[in-house]
Amino acid sequence: MAERTLTGIGVTPLSGVGKVVWYRPDADLPEPPAPEDVDADAELARFDEARSVAEDELQTERARTAERVGEEEAAVFDAHVQFLNDPQITDGVTDAIEGGLPAAHAVQETFTGFVEQFESMGGRMGERADDLRDVRDRLVRVLSDGERVDLSSLPKGSVVVAERLTPSDTAQLDPKRVAGFVTVTGGRTSHAAIFARSLALPAIVGVGEELESVEDGTEVVVDGDAGDLVVDPDDDTKADAAAEAEVHVRSGPVETADGVGIEVAANVGTLADLGPAVDRGGDGIGLFRSEFLFLDRESPPDEDEQFEAYVEALESFEHGRVVVRTLDIGGDKPVPYLDLPEEENPFLGERGIRRSLGPDASLFETQIRALLRAAGSTDGTRLSVMLPLVTTLDELHEARERFESVASDLAEEGLAHEMPEFGIMIETPAAAFMADRFAPHVDFFSIGTNDLAQYVMAAERGNERVSELGDYHQPAVLHAIDATVSATEGHDCWVGMCGEMAGDPDLTELLVGLGLDELSMSAVTVPHVKEAVTETDTAEAEALAAKVLAADTKDEVTNLLTTDQ
Amino acid sequence: MERIVTVVPEDGLHARPASKFVETANEYDADVQLGRADSDDLAPAASMLAVTGLGVSAGEDVRLVADGDDAEAVLDALEDILSTPEAEH
Numbered sequence: 001m002a003e004r005t006l007t008g009i010g011v012t013p014l015s016g017v018g019k020v021v022w023y024r025p026d027a028d029l030p031e032p033p034a035p036e037d038v039d040a041d042a043e044l045a046r047f048d049e050a051r052s053v054a055e056d057e058l059q060t061e062r063a064r065t066a067e068r069v070g071e072e073e074a075a076v077f078d079a080h081v082q083f084l085n086d087p088q089i090t091d092g093v094t095d096a097i098e099g100g101l102p103a104a105h106a107v108q109e110t111f112t113g114f115v116e117q118f119e120s121m122g123g124r125m126g127e128r129a130d131d132l133r134d135v136r137d138r139l140v141r142v143l144s145d146g147e148r149v150d151l152s153s154l155p156k157g158s159v160v161v162a163e164r165l166t167p168s169d170t171a172q173l174d175p176k177r178v179a180g181f182v183t184v185t186g187g188r189t190s191h192a193a194i195f196a197r198s199l200a201l202p203a204i205v206g207v208g209e210e211l212e213s214v215e216d217g218t219e220v221v222v223d224g225d226a227g228d229l230v231v232d233p234d235d236d237t238k239a240d241a242a243a244e245a246e247v248h249v250r251s252g253p254v255e256t257a258d259g260v261g262i263e264v265a266a267n268v269g270t271l272a273d274l275g276p277a278v279d280r281g282g283d284g285i286g287l288f289r290s291e292f293l294f295l296d297r298e299s300p301p302d303e304d305e306q307f308e309a310y311v312e313a314l315e316s317f318e319h320g321r322v323v324v325r326t327l328d329i330g331g332d333k334p335v336p337y338l339d340l341p342e343e344e345n346p347f348l349g350e351r352g353i354r355r356s357l358g359p360d361a362s363l364f365e366t367q368i369r370a371l372l373r374a375a376g377s378t379d380g381t382r383l384s385v386m387l388p389l390v391t392t393l394d395e396l397h398e399a400r401e402r403f404e405s406v407a408s409d410l411a412e413e414g415l416a417h418e419m420p421e422f423g424i425m426i427e428t429p430a431a432a433f434m435a436d437r438f439a440p441h442v443d444f445f446s447i448g449t450n451d452l453a454q455y456v457m458a459a460e461r462g463n464e465r466v467s468e469l470g471d472y473h474q475p476a477v478l479h480a481i482d483a484t485v486s487a488t489e490g491h492d493c494w495v496g497m498c499g500e501m502a503g504d505p506d507l508t509e510l511l512v513g514l515g516l517d518e519l520s521m522s523a524v525t526v527p528h529v530k531e532a533v534t535e536t537d538t539a540e541a542e543a544l545a546a547k548v549l550a551a552d553t554k555d556e557v558t559n560l561l562t563t564d565q
Numbered sequence: 566m567e568r569i570v571t572v573v574p575e576d577g578l579h580a581r582p583a584s585k586f587v588e589t590a591n592e593y594d595a596d597v598q599l600g601r602a603d604s605d606d607l608a609p610a611a612s613m614l615a616v617t618g619l620g621v622s623a624g625e626d627v628r629l630v631a632d633g634d635d636a637e638a639v640l641d642a643l644e645d646i647l648s649t650p651e652a653e654h
Contacts, residue, residue: 079584082613089614114614121620128579128617 008207010227016202018179025137035100071296111136180222284320286520306370352389435487449499508532513545595633602626
């Protein structure tokens with residue numbers, strides 16, 4: 001059979017090969033028996049039992065999702081529990097059972113009525129319809145004793161294909177057995193897409209109704225980069241995909257073809273990211289976003305909790321460096337226990353180091369205590385600390401004084417501690433212009449390209465109308481990076497980069513040519529960037545960088561990068 | 566006992582604010598109903614389905630009606646949820 005390709009939205013830069021397993025949670029129930037053959041009391045008891053089983057499952061999946069994906073995504077399970085116990089729904093199901101339907105059919109009928117009602121209202125109600133459908137399917141599954149596909153025990157190499165995957169569905173998937181998933185509906189920010197990225201699964205969403213034509217057991221290639229689903233792939237396609245899927249994970253340090261070592265590290269935004277960071281071969285952590293420890297909770301983490309989190313990150317790696325960025329919070333990130341003022345433009349307001357030296361001084365002090373103690377722990381020599389959004393030398397000096405004063409407090413208390421390696425983020429034009437003045441005072445720079453591009457170009461990549469401007473291929477952004485690296489010449493100051501740009505393997509040669517010592521990215525692309533490093537020759541890379549820096553426009557830059565590959 | 570409250574959370578009575586609202590309504594010894602301020606139709610506040618089914622958006626006024634020993638306390642708690650911006654839940 002000739003291969004054919006369906007196209008959707010690819011959500012992870014990964015490919016997988018496997019056999020289709022259709023997941024149809026809303027498959028038809030068998031015809032119900034005649035009402036007189038239904039034992040209403042027994043069915044009511046089954047309904048109660050099923051609700052209690054479903055509630056237990058929801059609590060388990062809530063906890064698992066909070067750990068794997070995050071608190072925000074886990075909160076949806078609270079709404080599910082409320083629908084499960086909703087008096088209108090339980091009354092409706094009870095009436096239907098008393099009217100002669102078995103429990104599963106009664107659940108199906110009652111929920112479907114409400115789903116249709118919500119769907120007809122559109123907008124936000126449509127999302128609630130998804131929640132209701134999710135709860136309905138769970139109850140029906142429990143009541144029909146697992147006659148449906150069990151997502152938690154699929155054969156190895158399964159490609160799960162479904163109309164949609166709900167948070168309940170994805171929480172059951174075992175990433176070790178699933179080769180990928182493909183859905184009819186969904187977009188880049190759907191739950192399923194977020195889930196795929198955090199677990200590094202090949203995935204395509206939003207393929208459309210055409211997906212229905214792909215049958216159970218069909219062999220497919222999921223290209224989560226291009227968004228292509230290749231059905232009945234020929235041997236060449238499979239070999240390509242397998243090569244891609246088997247992107248060689250290098251767990252040791254890598255160097256360029258001519259022997260220059262480049263550190264390739266992972267960014268970590270929750271403790272659950274530590275596993276993938278190691279599994280994908282990260283040399284360490286180039287950006288530990290410590291604010292995640294502070295979000296989605298009623299009170300800040302205390303010193304011991306933070307200390308343990310930093311030590312856990314250090315212990316995940318045998319040798320790698322762990323760069324912790326101190327609290328980076330501003331008006332765009334809600335934190336209930338902080339008095340975050342409403343600001344006209346939070347990205348130009350009181351955020352990052354500005355808050356740590358100002359209103360959040362006591363939080364900052366607690367964080368410093370935890371960091372200094374972690375630096376004094378068994379693996380502590382591998383800890384580095386960096387400050388976010390530094391724009392002036394005063395900020396750097398003041399922050400360092402706080403570290404020193406906390407260190408002398410700890411010494412007086414007789415607590416083990418050390419001064420960690422100390423650096424700053426370069427993410428503002430101010431920091432890039434002043435990089436030569438900062439360099440003598442720090443151990444390293446880490447260039448945060450997402451913010452740097454946004455502040456240099458006065459344009460936000462997330463805003464489609466100006467995303468071309470906010471792109472890191474813009475010459476102005478590249479010159480800011482070059483200026484930063486050049487400013488460290490003659491100083492004992494290494495330069496890293498964290499942000500999406502560092503994780504783009506098409507740019508690795510350029511970044512090596514610009515003189516970066518370290519690249520840090522989401523764990524997913526670590527193997528791709530490591531591979532690109534090994535294929536780079538530094539002399540050629542430097543020549544490429546010189547040509548790229550001579551370019552006048554973004555298009556010229558892009559052309560140079562594509563023709564040179 | 567009744568009260569008119571303007572809904573502040575950006576999501577309106579959906580998602581997490583709704584979830585919190587229903588959870589709170591169930592915690593007190595009182596029967597609570599709610600509806601739009603300009604309508605006489607009321608729905609049970611203890612029902613997630615009924616609360617989200619109203620489709621109340623940010624900026625709308627809602628009427629809360631409570632009956633029972635904890636009527637005042639539950640109205641205070643619910644008003645607090647409805648008048649607190651997204652960030653606080």
